[in-house]
Amino acid sequence: MALAPKLSGARYLPSNLPTSSSSPPPQLHTIELYLDYVCPYSAKIFNTLTTQILPSLSPHHSSKIQFLLRQQIQPWHPSSTLTHEAALAVNHLSPQKFWDFSSALFTHQKEYFDVNVVNETRNETYKRLAKLAADSVGLKEDDVFNLLKISDKPAEDGSLNTGNAVTADVKLVVKTARLVGVHVSPTVIVNGVVANEISSGWGKEEWDEWFEKNIY
Incomplete structure (x- = not known):
């Protein structure tokens, strides 16, 4: 599926691809990862890929694939929406920092589990997420919060x-x-x-075997 240009930060290319206008663009395998920032299994597969698999990917495979991080909001966890909004705010301000901020969200995901947000207002949770963006990827906290905050005043049309x-x-x-x-x-x-064969429980051995069989 195509990626909307406004969500460009969601794309991760393991290899620097040729940019010469004289050669046709390479045909890449596209691996879309539908992940939720407050899902432990999403954190597991993301962390395995980013810390164990991608850093050691062979040049043969890395030149043939692209990853898309698709944000999968799970509404039975109300804070899921808020964490994904924060990632979208980071993508808006600095798309190249989207994957690093996603890593920070997964690392700190327990801080946004139900028990840890239930007594906060929505804007208070947004403030914590804005601070996380500032601390983890260097964006200005106020810039992130201004994209997230909800006004307590009706809109001009009364909405x-x-x-x-x-x-x-x-x-x-x-x-x-x-x-x-x-x-x-x-x-x-x-x-x-x-x-369906790809599991969050996979380690390096399973991923390496899958790449050998499927990325050629």
């Missing part, structure tokens, strides 16, 4: 569902997942087809 500056992006990522019928997190789609 009380005012949303925030990334609400339109939330709708986009939700529609993307609905279009392909993704429900479970994590879900991995390879070249447009769900790869």
Whole structure:
């Protein structure tokens, strides 16, 4: 599936691809990772890939694939939406920091589990997420918070569902997942087809074997 230009930070290319206009663009295998920032299994597969697999990927494989981090909001965890909004705010401000901030969200995910947010207002949780963005990827805390905060005043047209500056992006990522019928997190789609064999429990051996069989 195509990636909207406004979500460009979601793309990760393991290899520096040639940019010469005289040669056709390489045909890449596309691995889409549908992940939720407050899902422990999503954290497991993300951390395995980013810390164990991608750093040691062979040049042969790294030149043939691209990864897309698809944000899979799980609404039975209300804070899921808030963490994904924070990632969208970071993507808006600095797309190249999206994957690093995603790593920070997974590292700190327990801080946004139900028990740890239930007594906060929504804007208080946003403030913590904005601080995490500042601490982890160096963005200005106020810049992130200003994209997330919810006003306590009605809109000019009287609407009380005012949303925030990334609400339109939330709708986009939700529609993307609905279009392909993704429900479970994590879900991995390879070249447009769900790869049910890929498990969050995989280690380096399983991933290396899968790359040998499927990326050629």
